Amino acid sequence: MTASSGTGPSLTTAAGPAGPPAAEGRRRSRLPRAVRSAGGALSAAWLVLLLLGSLTAPLWEPYPVDDQEPLHTLAGPSGSHWLGTDQLGRDVLTRIAAGSWISVGPVLLAVAVAFGIGIPLALTAAEHGRWVERGSSRFAELLLALPSVIILLAFVGAFGVHPWAIMTVLGVLLSAPVYRIFVGQAQSVRTLLYVDAARVNGVSSLRVNLRHVLPAMATTIAVQAAQLFAIGILIEAGLAFLGFGPSVPSPSWGGLIADASQSVYTDPWLMVPTGLVLALTVIAANVLADTVGGERERERKRAAAARRAKRRAARPVVAGGTAARPASMTAGPVAGTVAAADPDALLDVRDLTVAVADGPALVTRVSFGMRPGAVLGLVGESGCGKTITARALPGLLPEGVQVAGGSVWFAGRDLAGLPEHQLRAIRGREIAMISQEPMVALDPVFSIGYQLTQPIRRFRGVGRAEARRIAAELLGQVGITDPRRVLRSYPHQLSGGMAQRVCIALALTGSPRLLIADEPTTALDVTVQAEILSLLRSLVKTTGLSVLIVSHDLGVVADLCDDVAVMYAGQVVEAGTVAGVLGQPSHPYTAALLGANPHVAEGLPVPDRLPSIPGTVPAPADWPSGCRFAGRCALATAACADPVPATRAHGAGPGGTGIVRCIHPLSPRQEPHQAHGLPVPRPVEPGVTS
C-alpha cells in the first residue's frame, strides 16, 4: 500500500473542500411544479384566460354573437373587428370567445367521466386481486377495441346532436385507457410498505385508497388529465367540423374552422384566428402535461449536463496526461513532476476530489494506492463517498458530478484527464466493475450466453463458437458447475448468487488488471456471500487480479482484503493493512465502527447496550473546514476545528505504512472504548495487547 504521506507537506497547506459551498438545495421553490417553468406558467395562464373569457363573454363582447353585418363580410383585422369578420359579417373575436365554453366545456365533462369511471375501477381491481381484476380488465379491453369516433357518429345518428351527451359517451370510452394506466400504478403503490402498515392498523379500505393510494398517483392523474383533455378537444372540434357540433347559430371552434375552410382560397385570414386558438389550446394542454410530469426539468438538466460535458472534453490535454485545471483546484503535486511515487503501484489515487458541478464537493483529496495482486477495501457508511470514489476511477460518475481535482494514476496514465473515447478503451479491458444488484446488471431480454459472448468477441476478436467455449470456461472459473445450462438460461432463472457469479465472469471477459467491486455481496444471503468472497479470493490468487472492494461491512473487508481505507464524509480518515487498522484502530471513528458491531468475540459476554456514535453524518454542504468527525467525537478539542493533515499512524500493524487523519489518534495501548467515553469494556481483537 503506497503511503500518501509522501505528499504530507502539501496536505497541511490544503484548504477545505474544493469548490464553493452551494446554497442551493435548501431553498426549493414553493410554487406547484406546473407553473415553475415559463412554459407551464404560460400554458396554465392561457387555459384559465380562455375559460374565464368565455364564461364572462356576455359581459365584454363588443358585438352580440349573432349580429350580422352583410356589408363587412370576410374582413381582415381592423379597429372595429380585432380579429375580422366571418362570411356573414359576424365578429370573429366574439364568436371565438362565445364558442370556447361550448367547445371546451363538454370536453371537461368527458375527462371527468373518464376519470370518474376509470379510477374507482382501477382502485377496486388493484385491491381485490385476481378475479375482480381479470373481469374489469377484460371489460376495459372490450371498450378499447371499439372505434370511438364511429361509435360517437352512431350515437349522433341515433339520438341527434347533443354535445354534452356525446362527450359523456366519449368519457365512457376513454375510461378504458384511464383504467389501464392506473390499475398498474395502483397495484405497484399497494406493494409499498406504508399501505401495508395502514392495513395492519385496521384502516378501512376506502380510506386506504383515498389517503394512501390516490395521493401517490396524483402526478400521473394530472398528466393524463391534461393529455386526455387535449385529445378530447381535437375529437370535439373534429366532430363539429364534420357538422356534428352544436346547431348552426351557436358558434363552436370546429364549426368556425369549417366555415373558414370554405373560403380559405379567397379570404384566408379567417382560418388564422380560428385555427390558432384550437392549436394553442391543444399545445397548452400538452405543455402543461409535460411540465407537471417533470419532463421539462429533466430535459433542461440533461441539456445543461451535456453542455458541461462538451466543455470538459474540449479542455486541452497537456503532454504527460494531466488535464489543465484551475490553479485553485490543484494544491497537490505540481503539474510537470507527474511521475508516480511508487512505480510498482497498479493504481495510485492522489488527492482525488469529486464534486457536483457548481455544487459542493462530495469527496475531497482522497489518496490511496494498490499493488498488483492486492485487495483494497474502501469502507464507510452511506454518504461517506466510497461509491463515488470507486466510480470516479473508470470515469463512470453520474450526470452532474465530475472530478474536480487530483489524479488517478493507473498503469502509468492519469485517467482523470483522459477523454471519453480513451477511457472507453480502458473500461472492460483493464478495469472492470461489478456492482451491488446482479439482477439489474444483467439484461433480462438476452440469454446469459449472448451476454457473455458479445464482450468476449469484442475484446478477444474470436468467432462465435470459440467465444462460447471461452464463456463456458469463464463460468467454470467462477464456480458454476453446469456452464452449458447456465449459458442457455436467462437472468430471471438464476438465483442471486449465480447471477453475481455470472457478473464476475462478465467482468473477466476482458482479462482486466483491476476489478472494482461496489458492494458486491450486500444484496446476497450470508452463506452465498461467503461463497462469493471465496471465489474472489481464489481469482486473486490464480490470476493475479487486483480488487478494489467497496463495502460498509467490516467483516467482508476483514475476510477478503489486504489493505483498507476507512472513509468518513468524503475523506480517508484511516488507511493501512487490515490487521493494523481493524486490530489496532487509530482513528476514533474506526474504533467506534468496530464497537458498534454487534458481534462479540468468543468467550465474551453480550454487551447490555452497543456503544453508538451520537449524531449523524454531516451533509456535503455542511462540512466544516476542520475535522469532519469532530462534532461527534468524544476526543475532540478546539484544535480539531483547523484542517487536519493525514499523518503516519504509529503502530499501524505489521507494514507500518498506515495513515490516520486525526490529531488525537488512539495509541496502541489505549482501549478503544475509552476513546469515545463509553463504559463498555470490550477489547477489539482478543489476545492483542500491543
Added chain:
Amino acid sequence: MTAPSSAGTPSSSTAPSVPALSVSGLVVRYGRAGKTPPAVDGVSFDVAPGETLGLVGESGSGKSTIGKAILGLQPPAAGQVLLHGTDITRASLRQRRAVAIDLRVVFQDPYSSLNPAQTIGQTLQEPLRVLRVPKEERTRRISGALTAVGLPADAAARYPAQFSGGQRQRIAIARALVCEPQVIVLDEPVSALDLSTQAQVLNLLADLRDNRQLALLFIAHDLSVVRFLAQRVVVLYRGQVMEAGPVEEVTQRPGHPYSIALTAAAPVPQPAEQARRRAAREALGVGTAGAAPPPAAGCPFAARCPLATDICRAERPPLVPGNGTSAAVACHHAGEAAGIRLPGVAA
C-alpha cells in the same frame, strides 16, 4: 423443568401463562398447491409475554411470510395463529380491528414504510383514529411515543423526507408504540440501516424490551443482532424450522448443520479470527445454495448437508429436543451434527 412447549424448549417465564403469540402448524402458499413447495411449511412457535423471539433465516426461508401471515397480510393455507389465546388466523379486517388492537408491526424499509404525502403527526394518529381514541388523548400518546423513541415532539409537524433512514425507522417504531400494544412484529427493522444507526436503533429496541412488557417477534437474517436482542431464536430454512431454543445455545453451540453453516458464514471484523473461521467453514463442506433443487420430500437441507443420508432425503425429521442441549433440533443426525460443530466459530 416444565414440559416442552411446541418450540421444544422449557418456557422461560415463571408461571405457565397464556403465550402472547402462538403459531402452530402454519402453512402459507403462494400459488396453487402442488405446483411449488409452500413458502411456510408447518412452522410452530410461541412468544411468551415480555419475551423477545428471534426468527432467523436467509431469503426463501419464509420468515417474512410468517410475519405477514400473523399480521393478516397473507392468508395462511393451514395452521393457527393465536393472539393471547384468541384465534386470529382467518379474521376479517373488521374482526381484526377489534381483536388485534395490540398487535403492531415495524417494517424493514424506512423509505417506503411512511407515506411521503402525510406529516409524521398524521401518520402516527391514523391507528389512534381507527381505535376511536379521543383527540386530547391522541396528542398525548403521539408526543409520548415520539419521546420514547428519542425524537423531539415537533417532529410531528414535519414530513418523512426531512428525516434520515435511522430517524424514519424510529418513527415507524413510534407508530407501533402509539397504540400501547403488547405484541410487536419487527420485520428486519435494522437490515437497511448503517452500522452506527443500527446500533442506535438496537439500543432503542433493547430499552423498549426492558422497560415495557412487550412481546417482540424479531425477524432478521443476522444472527449476531438476534443474539444481542432476543432471548430465544428459531432458525428457518425453506419454510421449515431447523432449530429452536435459547439464543445463547443456538448461536454459540448450534445443533443443526444449517445453523452451524449459518454461524460459520457470517464474517467478523477481526482478520485473524476471520481467517480461522474461513478455514473451518471451508472444511465443513456445505453445498452451494443454488447448486441442486431441494428434494420434494424429506429434510429441505439434505441437498447441501455434509451429513445427509438416504433417510434425510426420504423423511422429514421431527423437531425434538437435542441431546445435552436445551434447544430443539430437526435433524436425523443431530448427534453427529454436534461433532462437526466448529470450535471458536459462533455468531
